[in-house]
Amino acid sequence: MDDVPEKPVADYAMPEIKLASAWQPFTPRGVAAFAPARPSRVFVLKLSVALLATAAVIWFLKTNYFPSISEAIKNLPDEAALQNGALTNVVSGILTQRKFLSTLIEMEETGRAGQTSDVQLELHRNYFQICSLLGCAQFDYPKENISVGRSTSEPWWGARQPVIWIICSATILAGLWLVWEILAILYAPLAKLIAYFLNRELSWRGSWRLAFAAQMTGALLLSFGVILYGLQVFDLIGFLFFFGSHFVVAWVYVFSAPFFLPRVLFTTPTNPFFSN
Numbered sequence: 001m002d003d004v005p006e007k008p009v010a011d012y013a014m015p016e017i018k019l020a021s022a023w024q025p026f027t028p029r030g031v032a033a034f035a036p037a038r039p040s041r042v043f044v045l046k047l048s049v050a051l052l053a054t055a056a057v058i059w060f061l062k063t064n065y066f067p068s069i070s071e072a073i074k075n076l077p078d079e080a081a082l083q084n085g086a087l088t089n090v091v092s093g094i095l096t097q098r099k100f101l102s103t104l105i106e107m108e109e110t111g112r113a114g115q116t117s118d119v120q121l122e123l124h125r126n127y128f129q130i131c132s133l134l135g136c137a138q139f140d141y142p143k144e145n146i147s148v149g150r151s152t153s154e155p156w157w158g159a160r161q162p163v164i165w166i167i168c169s170a171t172i173l174a175g176l177w178l179v180w181e182i183l184a185i186l187y188a189p190l191a192k193l194i195a196y197f198l199n200r201e202l203s204w205r206g207s208w209r210l211a212f213a214a215q216m217t218g219a220l221l222l223s224f225g226v227i228l229y230g231l232q233v234f235d236l237i238g239f240l241f242f243f244g245s246h247f248v249v250a251w252v253y254v255f256s257a258p259f260f261l262p263r264v265l266f267t268t269p270t271n272p273f274f275s276n
Helices: 028-032 039-074 150-197 204-230 236-260
Strands: 081-083 086-088 093-097 101-105 119-123 127-132 135-140
Touching: 028 204, 028 236, 039 093, 039 101, 039 150, 039 204, 150 204, 150 236, 204 236
Parallel strands: 101 119
Antiparallel strands: 081 086, 093 101, 119 127, 127 135
């Protein structure tokens, strides 16, 4: 009987994992499929999610914030003005009080203005501040002499709302893109390290694309949370829970997606003594 050389153990490769086409980021296998995908496929995914998230935020602002601002402007006295960095010709009182945004004037600086809304705009004599659950941010008035009464502010606000919508949309879209870029830079080395220890095929560019795809489900979850918050399904605390959870979802995909990448196939050098 002829001696047949025993095949090295390394040649018995594990079954190869076949990646699905990159089209959805809702499962670890779907996220892994974006690693070897074309950059255009990842771009389309990012743009689609960014547009949906931007639309959700704009809807929230249009439904809950802009009406409060319009109401506050209507309740301003016509004589209200800014003179040398100070608010004048007004008296203390509430301009508007709604769940998401309230506006009040406090000229006496008593410090007793209680917060009843998720966000509160307080107009003081020499400054204004924006308060929320996270604290207050204080800003000084401009030093110019400006009339801010109802007869001046209402036409200005009405005429510039389309421009404000465009600026808000562009800012939200660019902000989301920038945040995703920064997080992808942080997540990509982790995905690469996990793939290395699992002996999975993942290039540096592939890990960057995987890190992007891993964030998309969390971004959609947060967009859904914005809508539910705007519909008053839950309060600000509930929204903050959604905000924190969307990061956790991304981490789960970064850790789990490399398990669904193809294995690295090792080749064994040919033994010249057994070659035909």
